[in-house]
Amino acid sequence: MNSGQLIDLFLDMMAAERGAARNTLDAYRRDLDDMSMRLSSRDRTWLDAQTPHLEACLAELAREGLAASTAARRLSATRRLFRFLLAEGYRTDDPARSLTGPKRGRPLPKIMSEADVDALFAAAEELDGARGIRARALLEILYAGGLRVSELVALPIAAISQRSGTLHIKGKGGRERLVPLTQPATEALRAWLEVRDQTLPKGRTANLAKAQRFLFPSSSAASGHLTREQFARILKELARTAGLDEAKVSPHVLRHAFATHLLANGADLRSVQALLGHADISTTQIYTHVLEERLKALVETAHPLAKR
Template sequence: MMAAERGAAKNTLDAYRRDLDDVAMRLSVRDRTWLTAQTPDLEACLAEMAREGLAPATTARRLSAVRRLFRFLLAEGERADDPARSMAGPKRGRPLPKIMSEAEVDALFAAAEALEGNRGIRTRALLEILYAGGLRVSELVALPLDAVARAGGTLHVTGKGGRERLVPLTPPALEAIRDWLRVREESLPKGRPSRLAKAKAFLFPSSSADSGHLTREQFARILKELARAAALDPAKVSPHVLRHAFATHLLANGADLRSVQALLGHADISTTQIYTHVLEERLKALVETAHPLAKR
């Protein structure tokens, strides 16, 4: 159902499977299954997770998967009740997203500019698209070759749940893409017709990946190397941190929340609102350190 009706990505399906397998194992110790478990059984599982020291976010995610499964079983007539309906999840604070300053992003771009050859051209195109469009890394690496051509000046992105959106690109990003397209053919796999046919469909093909395109892991390594060249802490630089930086920098420079929601591809604006908290924290810190009255 999650795959066919909700269009969930493979990573999402894998996460649900792991969470449900863990709870199913805990229920089996109590001689319970998904069809026989009751609310006390599920509460005992959550209590066990807490004793084991699982993070509240992990426990909450597993409870969310369990709730969805029981709603499915109820809708399909496999159960006459939903034992998870009244259960409360663990209290947890929502962590603020990690971001980079505009100066740190500039340093990253300067390091990319210093790279030579086709590798440097590809890195600059990847970085420009990621920061100019705020894409998820899974969206970036799997961009089809015609993602730009289908709408000049914008990028056609297919995100979570198969939702599509158009992302406007900056002139430097468009120029970086044009530069990459001039040398892209040289990166296509040689001597393997089946792999070549698959790779031709992607903006960033890969000769080593079975998918035919650059993988998330490969791009993460590229970004870490770039961070080291820029004298930044590689542990604090990732594709998702750049996505956070994209959203935060837009809001800091006057963009409205609804526009940022659309650009990020968030289904619910509450997901986007976390970035306003980042700005609030920065403004609060600014007042506390820079305002004359704060020094009295």
């Protein structure tokens, strides 16, 4: 039985037993046809290929500059096919079992420049009344503390310590942390608290009681507080006013900006980890590209050999 027929049998099984969709089957066929071609150039088929032949094919993919995600997908399809051949008795071994996939680097977080953030704040200053005061408070607290959007919109009044200028945040997994606020954030918060009661919902006592618990109440949300979607719309509106690309502005991008700008201005990774509420330092290490750039600049400006 030739390689094409073996692939057909495998895809028939995927369709019948796994209910694979047509797009999935087409993707498997493309990946397996490509690997078949590479094995054929080494005078091998799916029935007699060994681990070194497969390793050579994967190395060839790397030399051709294919993305790590593409190579990983080819390897995944290959592994599935060999498991099928082993289960159906076409082979007595699985040469793909010991293969390791290419390392896929974590994508760098999308960030905003400090100038872009300043433009957002300037746009918020143009809004009048309680709506503008709320927008400025939301931005200041998010950017000053690097909060997750879910933490920001559901902030209870009880989380605020105006005396110490901090917020008590209960984050993912119930982990708690103290977030210090900058002076502008503290002032924006104070201004919002002065007008917040004007925005409280009117009507049923139950709705009012629920909304009163939150720093940013909402009369239209069942939760009683501003929703993530409502805040996202506020940001999009500010981005339009600021002349920024709306697609590149989101609450999470502002959280990334908070971390990136802190590191760029001298903060250490452990401090940023604590402020972000990351349980593991490895999560915070997506920002190390900023540290690397700062260290390069430091060597170029401060190292005596760089001045020669």
